[in-house]
Amino acid sequence: MSDQDERPENRLRRELPDEVPASERESTAPSEPRPEPQRDTAPKAAPLPEPESVPGAAPASDDHPEAAEPAPTGRQRLAAGLWPPRLTRAQFIVALLLFGLGFGLAVQVASNSDSDSALRGARQEDLVRILDELDDRTQRLEDEKQGLEKQREELQSSSDQAAEARKQTAEKEKQLGILAGTVAAQGPGITVTVDDAKGTVESDMLLDAIQELRAAGAEAIEINGVRVVANTYLTDSGKTVSVDGNKIDAPYRFKVIGKPQDLEPALNIPGGVVQTFEKEQATVSVERSNKIVVDALRQAKQPDYARSSSR
Numbered sequence: 001m002s003d004q005d006e007r008p009e010n011r012l013r014r015e016l017p018d019e020v021p022a023s024e025r026e027s028t029a030p031s032e033p034r035p036e037p038q039r040d041t042a043p044k045a046a047p048l049p050e051p052e053s054v055p056g057a058a059p060a061s062d063d064h065p066e067a068a069e070p071a072p073t074g075r076q077r078l079a080a081g082l083w084p085p086r087l088t089r090a091q092f093i094v095a096l097l098l099f100g101l102g103f104g105l106a107v108q109v110a111s112n113s114d115s116d117s118a119l120r121g122a123r124q125e126d127l128v129r130i131l132d133e134l135d136d137r138t139q140r141l142e143d144e145k146q147g148l149e150k151q152r153e154e155l156q157s158s159s160d161q162a163a164e165a166r167k168q169t170a171e172k173e174k175q176l177g178i179l180a181g182t183v184a185a186q187g188p189g190i191t192v193t194v195d196d197a198k199g200t201v202e203s204d205m206l207l208d209a210i211q212e213l214r215a216a217g218a219e220a221i222e223i224n225g226v227r228v229v230a231n232t233y234l235t236d237s238g239k240t241v242s243v244d245g246n247k248i249d250a251p252y253r254f255k256v257i258g259k260p261q262d263l264e265p266a267l268n269i270p271g272g273v274v275q276t277f278e279k280e281q282a283t284v285s286v287e288r289s290n291k292i293v294v295d296a297l298r299q300a301k302q303p304d305y306a307r308s309s310s311r
Helices: 008-015 022-028 074-082 089-120 124-157 161-180 203-215 260-267 273-279
Strands: 185-195 220-223 226-228 234-237 240-243 246-248 252-257 283-294
Touching: 124 161, 124 260, 185 203, 185 220, 185 260, 203 220, 203 234, 203 240, 203 252, 203 260, 203 273, 220 283, 252 283, 260 273, 260 283, 273 283
Parallel strands: none
Antiparallel strands: 185 252, 185 283, 220 226, 220 252, 234 240, 240 246
């Protein structure tokens, strides 16, 4: 019989072994169903987020398990570059000069603001009085200029120039004697009395009063019997004041020769002499007079080194 005539079931039987071992049969036997493992129904914890990597930070290695320190930020690097300062000698000198310039400008601005604030808070009549005083000073300077020009013209036009020169020299000597305090003087002026009951008036306040009177056109000044001249100095001597080494006590009495209409307003300007004394709880009285006599004299001092340069 040929292979083509062989049936399929015979071919299958021939290919399968005749007997199957018992162990294989047991293994092939249907096994009992095993119990399924219990599933964990508890919610799982969320995984921890991995640490973000910092730009520029070095990764942790096995040798250094700790996390590496983050790199400094731009602000930290800028602060480290600025402090501590690293100045050269030239930079230090420039900074010192700039500081001195700024300090000087601040002081100048502060002084200007103080004077401006004093005038800004002044009353209208005070401002008018200050303006009148400035006009009077300008007029005095103009009169003095005209007088000098007149003297020059007289000298140039006089037929006897020598006699005219002697006459003007004598007049000039009298004027210089009044200014030097070597001759007595009289004329219109004012009397200023400063009553300092508490002893708070100091020498610099009296000196400011003298300077203000001179700026207002005072030609002769006497204070408590002491003639005030160009080189007069005032010092504090305990509770009293010394003028050229002569102690004077309160009340301080000024005898001033000059134009009363100019002298009195100069003392009463805002922030001036009178207000300064009143801040120290001293009282000031000013009296005008048509005749003030200044008879305290100073001895003429011959200069040791200065000589006339005229020929």
